[in-house]
Amino acid sequence: MNELRRILDVARGVAAAPALVPKLVASTGLSEQGVRLALAEHLELDATDAELEALHAAVTPASRVHVILSANVFVGALRALVLARAASSRVTVRPSRREPVFATALVEALGDPAFTLSDEEPDEGELHVYGRDETIAAIRARTSLVVRAHGAGMGVAYVPAAADLRVTADRVAADVVPFDQRGCLSPRIVFVEGEPEAFATALAEALAARELLVPRGALTPAERAELARWADSVAFAGSLRRGAAWAVAVAGPSALPPPGRHVLVTRWAGARTLEPIARHLVAVGAPTLDAARVVAPPHARISLLGEMQKPRLDGPVDRRYLAVQHA
């Protein structure tokens, strides 16, 4: 357990280094405030012993682990390294080509012979792959090693009829803003019991207020193109509230927004509402854990709204992985 605790301690030091922030701004596309928010509130440094024990119990020991970080939010590298170290004392890490900064800094700061940066896949042990389904499938196709997949996914929020709209909307906004909604825990859809328009208005106001505190980073041209297409589609199909760096639509549940602080608010239509997207759900947030538990598929992390982006360090973020492993 000490070796895991040490990774957290080293990560705390890495996160405090002033030189890291501008590098992360450049590599992640987040604003400076967005990077600082992520480091201050969403880097999971304060795990309890019980949580680390749970994490340890969630992994399968391996002679060697090669971690491939293809696409995840930058703080996700910490959990990936902790999981790999819990599984093996020989860990090689291939940081994401697009966002290598934090993972590289962490491995270098660890100065631990258990960790090595490497692009080369080993010929023994296991691969822990964080990326899109097609990336995972391509790796599975070319390797004979066991692949522990951590694929792309998303979060949703559930707002029961009795919820206070303004308070709930502010908490949903608190879950949307970190990482500019690019994390797999980030809510992309809010399911509202009853009339969704009033909640959409409240959420738009909450996102506008948070934009003043934590501006969104720049979108790429391809992201802006996806936004343009989605915005016109939902303007046609329902309603759209839009600011310079956020958008809230009310439309049917198929109108999934692209990441970048864009939220679809749609009517909750009963227990079957989540079925079409259930296999992609990593997290479900609600005003109470009981409410989240009622609507969430068994594999999804549940949390209070406002806490969706603060998962405890008790195992993989994506519990679909565990469901498959233990099936």
Place this chain on the structure above:
Amino acid sequence: MATCIHVGESDALHARARAFVTAFERGAPMPESFDALASDLARFQGKHVSGYARLAAARGVDLASVRRAIDAPAVPTDAFKLARVSAFPEEQTKVTFRTSGTTVGQRGEHHFRTTATYDCGAVAFAKAVLLAELQAPLPVLVVGPSPAEMPDSSLTHMIELFVRTFGLPATAAQTYFVQGEVIDLAAFDERVARLLAEGREGALVLGTSFAFVHLLDALGEDTFRLPSGSRVMQTGGFKGRSREVDSDVLRRDIARAFDLDEADVRSEYGMTELSSQFYDLPTPAGRVYVEPPWARVVPVDPETLAPVAAGDVGIARIEDLANVDSAFAIVTADRVRRVEGGFQLLGRLPGAAPRGCSIAIDELLA
């Protein structure tokens, strides 16, 4: 009473759209400018398609002041999956065409109160460009699903229309050679053999890309000679129903397999959300898709949706005057470039590269 006035308004616009087709058939000048009818369609659709009024408002466009087609907002094809894109109430729907489905996404729907304008435009343009010098009636063979198998497909509607309009009398078994995604190669062979024995010239073979791929795979290196003067139309994508083949390669392989000149293998570009079609023709500059006078393709910037500079690549904004009761202007995710005489189709706009683990839209819809 309001519905009667509404239908009358729609009928008048349909008549104006069909006047384009009639003029084209006669080789006469168009009866009015493209922009004039497009502007009236924009106003009509703004009045009767509630989503279009909302879209125009969201984009800050006053439809009453639109004088050019390009100034009216285009409806993303995704909207056909999310809402009813229709200027008439559900009870007046005569036929609904649907896009192919995905595991998560809904199927897009295009509703028609009448297919008269669709049909006359499709026939006139196919006769001029697809058949060209071929004389109908002629044998028509379909390497694709029949209307009975896919009754809600705009493609099978169009193919059935061509069979009915251009084809010699034949039974369904002599015409359609794909059932349940299985090609009846023996029946196809028998029909072709009979046509050859009868000394027929100029058969028309219509088919989907994935069906042709299966047919080519079944043929291997063999050649399957069609009657001389025959022509092949291939259309549609693959959508996981066969291996993917580059369109130039597929055209070349079809030409080889059927012992045809590549010029006699023509690609059709159409979609559920449209009422008009485009065909590629060989030109000195390569294969170019041509448009009928009542439809045009404008490459636009994927973010601003403004037309790109001449010769630049953009996504296809398609203005189709035959889309009277739905959306006369749509915007797709297909990349296109204007060239002399038409446009080139350059594949789909790729989705944004993920910068986190949140699932991408194209991944969710895969």
